Amino acid sequence: MNAPINADLHCHSTVSDGTLEPEVLAARAKANGVELWALTDHDELGGQQRALEAAQAQGMKYLTGVEISVTFADVTVHVVGLGFDHTDPQMVEGLADTRDGRGPRALEMSNQLAKVGIHGAYEGALKYAGNPKLVSRTHFARFLVESGVCRDTSEVFRKYLTEGKPGYVEHRWAKLGDAVRWITQGGGIAVIAHPARYNLSPTLEYALFTEFKQHGGQGVEVVTGSHSSAEAIRYGELARELDLLASRGSDFHSPTESHVDLGKLPPLPAGLTPVWSQLRDRIH
Template identity: 45%
Template sequence: MFNYDLHSHSTVSDGTLTPSDLVRRARDKGVDVLALTDHDEVAGYGAAVVESRRVGIQLLAGVEISVTWGRQTVHIVGLDVDPDSAGLVKGLSHLRDYRKWRGEEIGRRLENAGFVDAYSGALEYQQGDLLTRTHYGRFLVGVGAVETMQDAFKKYLLRGRPGYVSGKWASMEEALQWIHDAGGVAVVAHPARYGMTRTKLRSMLGEFIECGGEGLEVVSSSHNGNEIQTMGQHAVQLGLAASRGSDFHDPGNRWVELGRLPSLPKKCEPIWERWELGRHPRVPQTANR
């Protein structure tokens, strides 16, 4: 049985490994099929697919798109997308423009809260083109304001905290349109992490399905055993395929590792049964962006 890890990040967004290093680590950790799913960006796929061919691992082009739903941010993973799709590239470009402003605004708010040079400090942790809350979290840990990334988010970066800036992302309909225009399948990422009531979660999933959504990330490093079973039940009841992904960012986080995930619950239909692997095997134009 193949080891699928369909959610991972590189330095192109907020991971700490380059796309090539990420692929090599996935191979070394026993992953057979990896999806590179950087936030609102597909530029890492070119280097990653070259390395995947060299080391012998199946790579899927993917993306994690930020969506505003019901005044809350949720993430939709697109799997097996064509990274050169004009609609996808254009849509993601708009989100990155907003991310740039948001990154600067978080810095301003943290500086108003007493953190000198928060913006420039966060930039020191940025390795790609995107400045994210994760980079600010690393900055806050680095200056000793908190001990862990989790504390950084809880104390400074979540709703109601000094560095919080509300997201104005894509709509559910827009995100799924971009993914489908690119020939991919859409998956709701780490659904238990949003802290929604059952009623609210089913409402969100209902809109996702109405827009053509296909999958639910049942197994995630964000989910405990009970949450995996609960999300598996939602997937079965709603006819959604089940996905499996570590949401790997950093080898320094010993709690999250590529490929180190439980199996899907038995009654779930694996998402990988819904597409043909290797449909986009070429090195895309995005490799040169």
């Protein structure tokens, strides 16, 4: 039996859509008792070396990480990669191709918002983006809160940035098989992130996990910031049923926006195999 450790294997820095630098995140994780950490910026590896060095400086164990956006059955699903070679050329090139679509999408989102009287949204979102190639809905949401259009980012998403609302623009992401292959060919393990968030029908969810496993995916995020305790139990049962490794991560973005702080998650349900138990030789 593996002794439970405080692993937080899902969070974001200013390299994608978080508000803290990788070094600040590392210090926060350490202060909150995290023993094994991974930075998983969206479709971007630019913070990995910084995070690795910061974790080592804090005396904390580290796994390389990324969160890749994929399109599955016309739904955007996120796949977390852990323990891969962050210099692997196939992943670096694949993620660059995926990111290229974000710039035009951001401009189109701004145009749509202008039509409902919200002007200057692209420039406003850019102020919050540490990486101009990764302007996302989260950056637009922060601008709309700052400019007084909405009270908080949740209200922004509800009114403007989800499907059918004025600022929503669909983007075709990587294919599920490509994302899993980039991770596994680099020596890592692929994990379906926060599965409860996708609101898939039971049939579609089964199809997602079946295809994911066929491509070589091995894990599912059971305990995460957006899962209720009931959802953690449900996906723990799914992990057992499908023989998947269980992961745990806060999905922390910001001290003022995130539901759960780094390292403050409940433990994995009993009887699961933690993803990190299969990545011992990849831990820095």
